[in-house]
Amino acid sequence: MGKSPDEMKTAILRNLPAKTGRDAGGWTALIQAAGLTDAKAAARWLKQAHGLGGVTAQVLAAHILGGLYNLGPEQRLDRLYQGREGLRPLGDRLTALALGLGPDVSVNVLTTMISFSAALKFAEAKPAGKGRIDLGLALGHAPLSDPHPAMVAVRTGDPSDRITWRIPLKTADEVTPEVAAWLARAYGHVRPGV
DSSP: OOOOHHHHHHHHHHHHHHHHSOOHHHHHHHHHHTTOOOHHHHHHHHHHHHOOOHHHHHHHHHHHHOOGGGSOHHHHHHHHTTTOGGGHHHHHHHHHHHHTTOTTOEEEEOSSOEEEESSSEEEEEEEETTTEEEEEEOOOSSOOSSOOTTOEEOOOSOTTOSOOEEEEEOSGGGOOHHHHHHHHHHHHHTSTTO
């Protein structure tokens, strides 16, 4: 199972000296000496000037200058729904359904979505503008013989993309037993033989 954003941040910061030769304090001094005050600009600078990987640079810059990685899950949810607060009950309903599928389900609140994982990512709830959440489902790349009437195939062109179908939803009332069954089917898809 993947790490939560908080676990990932802790691991990256802990491993800095071994991977980069500097601890967070050393990187803080460099960022301050460069006069950087914006986390995005600092992450870009860490990648370009010092060759850090993208995730390491973003986590380090956010740790030093503030940002999403410094927020707790509830604060990340508030940020995700900022300006689209009416979608929160729908997102909460989808999260409750996902958590009810099994004890191995983990929920990660990311910058643009809520990700649901068991052995692998099986679904995501992604606000799409102010009026809807797209429930993305990892159902494999084979055509479905009985898709939900509102289901839309997700075609990114990348065969490694896990999310292959989405159901656009506007309210918690649209989370019908059929939608819940599709979420359960995606959960089962990443747990073959269970």
